[in-house]
Amino acid sequence: MRIAFAGNPNSGKTTMFNALTGSNEKVGNWAGVTVDKKTGIIKKKFYSGGETLFAVDLPGAYSMSPFTAEESVTSTYIKKEAPDVIINIVDATNIARSLFFTTQLLELGVPVVVALNKSDINKKKETRIDTVALSGLLGCPVYTTVSSSAKLEGLKEVVGAAVALKGKEQKAPYTAEDGAPADLEAAKAADRKRFDFVNSIVEKVETRRQSSGEKNIHDKIDAVLTNKWAGIPIFAVVMFLVFQISQAWLGAWIAEGVEIGGREIPGLVTLIDAFKEWVAGSLSHANVFWAALLTEGIIGGVSAVVGFLPLVMVMYFLIALLEDCGYMARVSVVLDPIFKKVGLSGKSVIPFVVGTGCAVPGVMACRTIRSDRERRATAMLAPFMPCGAKLPIIGLFAGAFFGEASWVGTLMYFVGILIILLGALLVNKITGFKNKKSFFIIELPEYKVPSLWRAIKSMCQRGWSYVVKAGTVILLCNAVVYVMQSFTWGLKLVAEDAPETSILATVAGPIAILLIPIGVRAWEMAAAAVTGFIAKENVVGTLAVCYGISNLINTEELAMVEGADSAVAAAFGLTKAAALAYLMFNLFTPPCFAAIGAMNSEMKSAKWFWGGIGLQLAVGYTVAYAVYTVGTLITDPASLALLPAILGFAAVLGFAGVIVAIGVHNNKKAKEELAKKAL
Amino acid sequence: MDLTKAIEGKEYIVKDIDTGDSEMDSFLFSLGCYSGAPIRVITKRRSGFTVAIKDARYSIDVHLARAIRI
Secondary structure, three states, rough: OOOEEOOOOOOOHHHHHHHHHHOOOOOOOOOOOOOOOOEEEOHHHHOOOOOEEEEOOOOOEEEEEOOOOOHHEEEHHHHHHHEEEEEEEEHHHHHHHHHHHHHHHEEEOOOOEEEEOOHHHHHHHHEEEOOOHHHHHHOOEEEEEEEEOOOHHHHHHHHHHHHOOOOOOOOOOOOOOOOOOOHHHHHHHHHHHHHHHHHHHHHHHOOOOOOOOOHHHHHHHHHHOOOOOOHHHHHHHHHHHHHHHHHHHHHHHHHHEEOOOEEEOOOOOHHHHHHHHHHHHOOOOOHHHHHHHHHHHHHHHHHHHOOOOOHHHHHHHHHHHHHHHHHHHHHHHHHHHHHHHHOOOOOHHHHHHHHHOOOHHHHHHHHHHOOOOHHHHHHHHHHOOOHHHHHHHHHHHHHHHHOOHHHHHHHHHHHHHHHHHHHHHHHHHHHOOOOOOOEEEEEOOOOOOHHHHHHHHHHHHHHHHHHHHHHHHHHHHHHHHHHHHEEEEEOOEEEOOHHHHHHHHHHHHHHOOOOOOOOOOOOOHHHHHOOOOOOOOHHHHHHHHHHOOOOOOOOOOOHHHHHHHHHHHHHHHHOOHHHHHHHHHHHOOOOOOEEEEEEHHHHHHHHHHHHHHHHHHHHHHHHHHHHHHHHHHHHHHOOOOOHHHHHHHHHHHHHHHHHHHHHHHHHHHHHHHHHHHHO | OOOHHHOOOOEEOOEOOOOOOHHHHHHHHHHHOOOEEEEEOOOOOOOOOEEEOOOEEEEEEHHHHHHOHH
């Protein structure tokens, strides 16, 4: 039998769904985390009987009339697919709002079980709900539940009741008057009556100790976190701490080892190196090529990527804590005025912040944005936020060329934000968008102490998928790159003094020409940038394979094994300006294919999609060109080659020309439409 | 008057909502914000308001606050 989970946004549906099915769907403390329906099978320990119970987790909805995309998924599913039973998860802290939806569900003719979730919070606030009376008034079973990560209560009872109700009939306690309402006014009047009915129920069953309209501790925290002066600096500090802890402190310690009380504790990188040496040692009698393919190509490339795993995992952990505590909704509020100025709204903030972990869920989070234009612009811009997979690239170049990691990393995030803001402005200009009124409303969920367990789970899950990616896609890419680099087109081993005859060199060569204006004259770099589209970690893996360096992490303490940072820098043969330009080129050109796919499915428009890819290419190239040219003019003007600089400038002018042309065209069209409307 | 002129902490009854966008109106309705329903401004900020509708908190911007008449 099929059981649907329906309820208001942020009522805890997904947490309950995860607990019942053992799935690990994303949860967060803001409205609208679930944007697609998800199915799972309920674990046997929650019910007796042999039948398989399929559970469907639906996106949250406040009512049956579709308002946002997620709400229409809910109502369409329930109306069309007719599940056997609906478990209605009701936020017990706000039944006055939630029961509106419940009364609508009860009218559908599908048996409903109400789960009064978050009952633990009510207990704390001394809010009492008379479940027996409520059950009588609604005409359906009502159970109190707790489904936080630490505690599970009442789930067995709810599932048991759902199983028992299959095929039974329930009488709706309230039905709208016969037939569809004649017009909008009649519909409104009918809904008002429904609310009156809900209010009368709430009055009978709920007793509150604290009036919810009074200022409470959460409002006081809000007053500080969304303060007009302090709000943005607090957000900046929080984000800086996330990156500092993951990249310079905790994450770096695990990666590189740390000295505690005079004892050196080896880090992951040291262990991987030891493993690689051990493999090389045990293969000393094997065929030279195959041994090298294994140690340099496969282990070398993969370990270069895995070496950054601690940094990435610590960041995922911290972002999960942030998502869980309820701060995200406040960040939306704080940044709404700024994003309004560039034609977006506070709703775009969540995709951008989630995008710092991974662009794919970041782009998917755009679905809660109502306006098509805003949603598409956000999906187009979210990949500019450096994601977890780009961290290794940042770490590599910051370590090899700039001695110390943190300012480079922080700078990259600020450049990302700047590009997003300017990009949004540009999108506005191009699409001929006139300042149409857009309203902003977001629910402020109560703060809660973030669950460590959930953060650890999220970290392990993301970390595991990183390892899987390293063990499959990246391993394969590295092996292919190694083979392509080792052979000529005639399938002969490349002569040591002629690396430019390899397959890889001839394939990547033409692309490398495009990179000359940004100061990069190596086909290896071009190859790395291209493999980066498969997965951004590949940039690091490919460079490690091509240059035969696998230990790429560096800090001052470890000094990358005796001055190896300068060795890496020397091997790459780049100036500092060129290194920074190449880094930014990799960060701000289009994201990996997975994220590009997500962009496509969220935008639902070929024009917008290709426009987005074009914009990303143009922005990445322009930023890299500007950084290299200006950087070189400042540090060493004599070394700037004139012809590439001019050609690069021409390319940038070309991008600008195309953008202006599209903008003029669209603006003209918008004006014509406006004129047509006026007629 | 509209919600922007409300006094912090005082409960008002919504008289009328006109956002000029029927979807927005019905969304507000489903939250419990409709004419005849109580609403309270918890905090005023430069760019928006925190309001209490039923038993939840929402942050709304000035545009929306202007559309809610009390």
